[in-house]
Amino acid sequence: MLSDEERDARALARRVADDHIRPAVAEWYENGDAPIRELAVEFGKAGLFGMHLTGYGCAGSSVVALGLTCMEVEAADSGIRSLISVQGSLVMYAIWRYGSEEQKLAWLPALASGRAIGCFGLAEPDHGSDPTGMSTRARQDGDDWVLDGVKTWILNAPIADVAIIWARADKGVAGFVVPTDVSGYTAREISHKMSLRASSTGEIVLDGVRLPESARLPGARSLMAPMSCLTEARLSIIWGVLGAARDCLDTALDYAAAREQFGRPIAGFQLTQAKLADMALELQKGFLLALHLGRRRERQDGPLRPEQISVGKLNNVREAIKIARQCRTIMGGNGILAEYPVMRHASNLESVLTYEGTSEIHQLSIGQKLTGLNAFAR
Structure with missing residues (x-):
């Protein structure tokens, strides 16, 4: 029922898991710490990030090949598999589908290679299952946008180089590509987790984060x-x-x-x-x-x-x-x-x-x- 390409993807993901995850994952879990950046580079070398996307350094594999890859990586650990899902199917997919050509060129090759790590800021302290109540706001100020709000339970937030932030604007929900070194952006680690301990999860605070119009995802116009x-x-x-x-x-x-x-x-x-x-x-x-x-x-x-x-x-x-x-x-x-x-x-x-x-x-x-x-x- 699987193609040769899909079987090869499965075998590759199993080797990556056997070589880079299984030997130490129990220790990472017990210590509540995992070498996410080092793993990201190895995953990037193997082409595991955004592998179902095309162009910009992405592999262009089948959706089933991606699924089999996630299955093999999660056989080692769910938290490590979440890194692949967030990076490829949330952050990269958002830019790939809704971003400008400038945004795609700036971020997708770096994310696909694992040289950059991304996070996806949607959930909020008071709005998890119901994102329609989103409190984070984006207001226009001249040619710029200003973001204020808090996002929580965001995988990779403490270590991310770029964040996809969703905010309520005058004309609906807008998405933004936010470099995490911009003024007014802070992220803190959520500690004392008893689950997904081999991952990095955090809270993002946006306090007057000023962004140019070029940071907005032009294709994203609603929730x-x-x-x-x-x-x-x-x-x-x-x-x-x-x-x-x-x-x-x-x-x-x-x-x-x-x-x-x-x-x-x-x-x-x-x-x-x-x-x-x-x-x-x-x-x-x-x-x-x-x-x-x-x-x-x-x-x-x-x-x-x-x-x-x-x-x-x-x-x-x-x-x-x-x-x-x-x-x-x-x-x-x-x-x-x-x-x-x-x-x-x-x-x-x-x-x-x-x-x-x-x-x-x-x-x-x-x-x-x-x-x-x-x-x-x-």
């Missing part, structure tokens, strides 16, 4: 622009979580075959086999769903409909976290040790369950399509 970027990134999540689930299942299978109780391997007990069978079933169903959505995205050459993405994100993340929890039960107390990846995957997936749309939001998206009634309406 539909950032939402289309999220739709693009969610496809990476739909694929990625399968990698975390697969890694848990592989670990539990090996453990169950080696662990003996009552005189034989626990893999030989009916209850254990029932758990393994159910998990394998859900993992393969999730893969077929991801592949179906990836092929649809390729055929229509544009974002999937929101409810289509919601079906994939709701199902695959929900099943992945169930698999991680079930694998932990097979491994007993050893399942919480850092020498095994299962508890780390389970903890990471708790964050994936809620970011880029909680399960409840995706249920309502599907419900609206089924009934024709908008449950979000005030």
